[in-house]
Amino acid sequence: MATNATKPQSRAKGLETAGRVRKAALKRFAGAGYAAVSMREIATDVGVRPGALYNHFPTKQDILKDLMLSHMTDLLRAWDAAVFAQDTDPLECFVRFHIRYHLERADEVFISYMELRNLEPENFAVIEAERRRYEAILTDILEKGAASGRYAVEDARVATRAIIAMLTGIPTWYREGGHLSEQQIEDLYLNMVRKAVAPIAINSQRETG
Amino acid sequence: MATNATKPQSRAKGLETAGRVRKAALKRFAGAGYAAVSMREIATDVGVRPGALYNHFPTKQDILKDLMLSHMTDLLRAWDAAVFAQDTDPLECFVRFHIRYHLERADEVFISYMELRNLEPENFAVIEAERRRYEAILTDILEKGAASGRYAVEDARVATRAIIAMLTGIPTWYREGGHLSEQQIEDLYLNMVRKAVAPIAINSQRETG
DNA sequence: CTTGTAAATGAATGAACGTTCATTTATAGA
């Protein structure tokens, strides 16, 4: 009678295997892309036969959904838990948090935006909603700062996307041990972001040297 | 004796079919990703049997390489051909050019950076070299501007990546007929970029309201 | 020590994959 397909796991060994599946899938998806990774490859990494994966996840798609959803959940929870010195400029908090988290969890971040199109529509909607919650954090900071005159942003939603795109690009080229430390990266980007939204006028084009 | 596998096409019909293959592959690759698209799907779009594709491209990989390489070539050629009013700030030229080109050729741009990892190493190296040539254009603008005191960038390579990442993110959310025109997008981003590299000091953190 | 069941196996399923190729069809140049 034994129906397969993901019953509630309870034994400790099962939970540990499920974790190894997640870890292996994460590395493979990040390296080659969801569509180019086979269940057989994941099984090999885990040290198990392909069929055994289905004791832990009903389908390959569910592994992807699990990875992406738990990433977004972790990201939002990490922001809530982040601690900065009192009175630190909220924009500085966000920029430093974002850079640190995205360098720390580069694989999760990478697949969470590279593999969006491989999510079935229902799963896509869930992830997209979380993404918007995260963006809203920065939009809120910019809007409050603009209202108080501390920042000048003409369109807070656009500025949010610009800043997040700029910061999220870092893990694509940053390598540990390169000529810039993580601290230096943070400082460089923070400075650019601060200036980008600073309440200053730029003397327009057509000036020379 | 008829060996197959991509002889030099000469007949007009063949060139036209090859073009339709490129067009169909571009749309499919952009929509679903290289690995998730089958030669059969491309053949269906073109209105031809799968085997016929091999009269025009030796492998699926060669279609991808062709699309990405010609995109980079077109991009660099378009920059060389771009015309702006005399004495226009070179940074403004670059920002406006980049946004316009990337909105115009969204599919090509998209696959050229999403499908990098699906390129075989040899093809990857070729594309990557072109990409560096393009980045060097902006780095050069920033360095010259910094030397003359017009801009202030602490690290021109980092600023280059920051700016390009910021601008390249636009096509992921911009939709024609949205509440912002392309012109408005250009102006908003240009203003942020200008300020980000402007020679100004930002009064540091810990200030309130 | 027995038992229930979680976990893994080993083998199989049908479907889809990229690619090949002998053959047919179409067409430009002689």
Next chain:
DNA sequence: TCTATAAATGAACGTTCATTCATTTACAAG
């Protein structure tokens, strides 16, 4: 009109894919 060959067909190639399932193995609870 004949001919060479480009272009497309239709069928097949071997391989790999995600998934299923009856069976075996391992282990915690009674």
